[in-house]
Amino acid sequence: MKKTTNKKAFDAALSMLGYRSYSETEIRTKLRRKGYEEEKIAEAIDRLIQYGYLNDRVLGDEVFEAIKNKGIYGDAYIHRKLAQRGLSSDRHLSRGEEETAARRILEAKIRVSPEAAGNPKRLAGFLVRRGFPVYLIMDILTDYTACEENEPW
Known part of the structure; x- marks a missing residue:
């Protein structure tokens, strides 16, 4: 697993949404494939939902x-x-x-x-x-x- 900050997982997820809309499941799957930890993924998804991007x-x-x-x-x-x-x-x-x-x-x-x-x-x-x-x-x-x-x- 990548040792990354929450910001990096959030930025990666946000950049994906720049191309097309993704579901929470799709974002979670893509971030897993990129090696992000589950905790970081959950935090990034929560922020995306909070900001209205997801x-x-x-x-x-x-x-x-x-x-x-x-x-x-x-x-x-x-x-x-x-x-x-x-x-x-x-x-x-x-x-x-x-x-x-x-x-x-x-x-x-x-x-x-x-x-x-x-x-x-x-x-x-x-x-x-x-x-x-x-x-x-x-x-x-x-x-x-x-x-x-x-x-x-």
Whole structure:
């Protein structure tokens, strides 16, 4: 472990935040990798929180909104990505938002890979990996296969 002052751990953490926003978990992990002692890391994180440089609640909501705005992921995917960064959010996509996103990316998938149109299993897998709920996928694929000409709805 590095024998360092609290200021050095704080400065290292603060410099990381100059590039992008990090969660408390991400800062803690990065400082550990750099060899800082747990006590110094905890003190640096406390100071960052105290000065308002680190706020996991706000960051979680910002990341949720950023991923949501891409319009290509379901609620489960978004919350999985938040958890990977040590974040959470009380926000969730509505059924309508998820359905709109799922239909949009399904249409795009079929335009790019027309051979996928005849394979509902493949389409379902694609949507599952994007974090859409199974009940919604089943509804959308039922609607899709019910179309006589298999054109996007």
